[in-house]
Amino acid sequence: MNIESISDTILDESSSPQQRHDALNAFTTACSNFSGILPDPSFDAWADDSLLPSGVAINPEAAAHCAHDYQRSVVFIRGVYAAIKALRLRFADAPLEILYAGCGPFATLLMPLLGKFYPDELNITLLDIHQRSLDSAQLVLEKFGLGDHGVSTVQDDACVYKHPQKLHLIIAETMQKSLEQEPQFAVTANLAPQLIAQGVFIPQRIDVSLSLADLEKEKVFYDNCGTSNPTLLENSPGRYPIATLCSLSPDNAVTQRQAAQYNPHSDKLELEPRIVEIPGVANIEQLNAALFTRITVYESYSLEDYEAEITLPLHCYELEPLCGGERYMTSYQLGAYPKFNFELLGKK
Ligand SMILES: C[S@@+](CC[C@H](N)C(=O)[O-])C[C@H]1O[C@@H](n2cnc3c(N)ncnc32)[C@H](O)[C@@H]1O
Structure with missing residues (x-):
């Protein structure tokens, strides 16, 4: 070829x-x-x-x-x-x-x-x-x-x-x-x-969001589907969106970085933190907390959850066992190893 x-x-x-x-x-x-x-x-x-x-x-x-x-x-x-x-x-x-x-x-x-x-x-x-x-x-x-x-x-x-x-x-x-x-x-x-x-x-644009989901069930779903069908999954029982944690675009990257602050707990520069709350849902023990990534490459060309290795979910073990009503401070740490951090604030 x-x-x-x-x-x-x-x-x-x-x-x-x-x-x-x-x-x-x-x-x-x-x-x-x-x-x-x-x-x-x-x-x-x-x-x-x-x-x-x-x-x-x-x-x-x-x-x-x-x-x-x-x-x-x-x-x-x-x-x-x-x-x-x-x-x-x-x-x-x-x-x-x-x-x-x-x-x-x-x-x-x-x-x-x-x-x-x-x-x-x-x-x-x-x-x-x-x-x-x-x-x-x-x-x-x-x-x-x-x-x-x-x-x-x-x-x-x-x-x-x-x-x-x-x-x-x-x-x-x-x-x-x-x-x-x-x-x-x-x-x-x-x-x-x-x-x-x-x-x-x-x-x-790159969006990273936090949701509760049954990751094992979703994996089976995608393995069987062969192709992804995010609309179906979004509406399927079992996915509970919590919050978009970061939307990165060329228009907002500089402003977000300028607003970054030093966090003495993590000893890192972090983007503006936000507070999220674990929803009180039935069968919460069967669910996982995970970060989902969606990428708008250019106009209609985009990558949804599970479509690529770079849009696979990231299991947030640190939020488990899940407990409805628990609140976390989340922030994206910059520096040599960029990543999202979660700090437990307590229960409402
Ligand atoms: C994930 S690979 C992607 C390679 C290729 N662009 C593709 O899409 O198939 C990332 C590439 O970016 C380079 N890279 C990562 N951070 C960089 C930086 N700060 N400055 C220059 N190159 C960097 C790495 O060396 C690597 O070649």
């Missing part, structure tokens, strides 16, 4: 899940053959990860493996394609200035699309903290015959990087489920102000 048929299959709304998996596997196999980097979710168990001040930057092998979070990759690639086409119409007179932050070794969310555009339509900068990933991305670009696209690479921390001019498009996927561990929040807060007016930041 050549890069054109790989991208056509991924973009074709009528392609089957199996065809899209095959296309992404063909993409990573070709990239690995070119660069020698093999996708591996647990390569060297953290040893090659970079522990940055604002979160963990996973190693090139683990970053390559992200391509195999199939629905994630498909939805992001489609969203990026739709955004570039919209921006080409909006800014027709000059090449689009594009920054792909945290590109990993295969620049998966952009590489399959480059052949769809003339080299003079796009000015692309690939950025990653790992030089090995940047070297790999350059090699892959040349081997796919896309070398004339004049892509530059920058080795830097996306949480502090300043681009020399305003950007039309920023792509950044440096996250795990429920915004834990990786620096998506800090990357968004640093890069979003560098967008030109009417530019696009991908993803456009």
Whole structure:
């Protein structure tokens, strides 16, 4: 499969899940053959990860493996394609200035699309903290015959990087489920102000919410469904939404960070806390507390609960055993290991 048929299959709304998996596997196999980097979710168990001040930057092998979070990759690639086409119409007179932050070794969310555009339509900068990933991305670009696209690479921390001019498009996927561990929040807060007016930041929005749910039952439901049906699940008995704990968008990232305060209990800088209460529901002992993640990639391109590894629920064991009426202070901690914290306040 050549890069054109790989991208056509991924973009074709009528392609089957199996065809899209095959296309992404063909993409990573070709990239690995070119660069020698093999996708591996647990390569060297953290040893090659970079522990940055604002979160963990996973190693090139683990970053390559992200391509195999199939629905994630498909939805992001489609969203990026739709955004570039919209921006080409909006800014027709000059090449689009594009920054792909945290590109990993295969620049998966952009590489399959480059052949769809003339080299003079796009000015692309690939950025990653790992030089090995940047070297790999350059090699892959040349081997796919896309070398004339004049892509530059920058080795830097996306949480502090300043681009020399305003950007039309920023792509950044440096996250795990429920915004834990990786620096998506800090990357968004640093890069979003560098967008030109009417530019696009991908993803456009990430919502993390707390609910009570029967996680075992939901897992069976999704395993049997094959595809997710969030509307059905939302309305199904057993899911009790409590609160949205964080809505991250390029418009609100800086304000949220400015309002962050030092918490002496956790010794961390935290976003504005909020108080949540466990609802008093029947059969509460059969339920779990969990964080659910939803991602608006670009306009109608979105990822709902369970659709991707990065939107799987995160079980909050620290809230169990559940007790109706108990109140918790919740906050999102910034710093080297971003995550949500819960502090028991007592019962109403
Ligand atoms: C989850 S992987 C995603 C890889 C690729 N963008 C994809 O979507 O398939 C995150 C990538 O971002 C990079 N990264 C994470 N935090 C970073 C930071 N603060 N500055 C630069 N790169 C970072 C990691 O090195 C890794 O390559």
